[in-house]
Amino acid sequence: MKITKDSAFKSIKEYVVMTLGAMLYSFAWIACIIPAKGTGGGATGFSLVLASALEEWFGVSIQIGTMALIVNGILLVVGGLVVGWNFGVKTIFCIVMLSVGMNVWETILPAGDFLHLERILSIILGGLLAGAGVAICFTQGGSTGGTDIVAMIINKYRTISYGKILIYTDSLIICSSLLVGYSIDSVIYGFVLTAVVGYTADIILAGNQQSSQLFIVTHDYEKMADTIIQELHRGVTLLDAQGWYTKEQSKIIMVVCRKRESALILRFVKAIDPNAFITVGSVMGVYGKGFSALSKL
16 A cells, blocks of 8 residues: 555544543543542553552552553453454554553642542543543544453354443442442442543534444445445445436445444545545444344343
């Protein structure tokens, strides 16, 4: 593939934006959530529980960012062995930057609650900033790992919706913080944090629907379909169509994806055929392989 000046600039911009998103997410945890004695789900919440357990039970102190890198690294290896090494460079980059960002903020920011906010306000602010950071990474094709990898592993053997996996794992992680000295109000704040993070990310990613349906009308449908399958690992359906004005036969590409993937698909479409006609709609429910199982209804 020939690297042009525009493509190089685009790639650099994407990684810069992902870095900003990762730094925003890590700032939320170090400056807002942890000083407020909050907890949360995902790989970061689990890393916080593990770090607290090591310090309380064994007297071993480890930075939260380092622990997050270890946890995500293990998940990546296990996920690679179970479902294959389909993790993109952007996912690995975001995971590393999240961990680096946490350690950097922990080093340069004043110790304690330097923002001097009410506890609930600090948790909500942390959720808003963390959700924004996650959404920024998603818009550039990155992923924060954690629950995404767990969902891939579980769906290898049993079809369970991403939303359910997120609820189950986050609830387990948040409640497990009681074992390492966190109080019941910290657990309650943990669920509040999870809700704020999820809702904020949904809003930024243009809607509160979990999935999107795209119809793409293009003459270069073969290359378009191959790119979506190979790069995004999403199924593609070709529909027979006829343009009534020109009376020409054509194909329509139909893709159903997670809403965070729609922006990436639009960039692929623009790169392949800038004159393509596209409609994007939110769908209330998607059932089948890779989404919610029909048997679960």
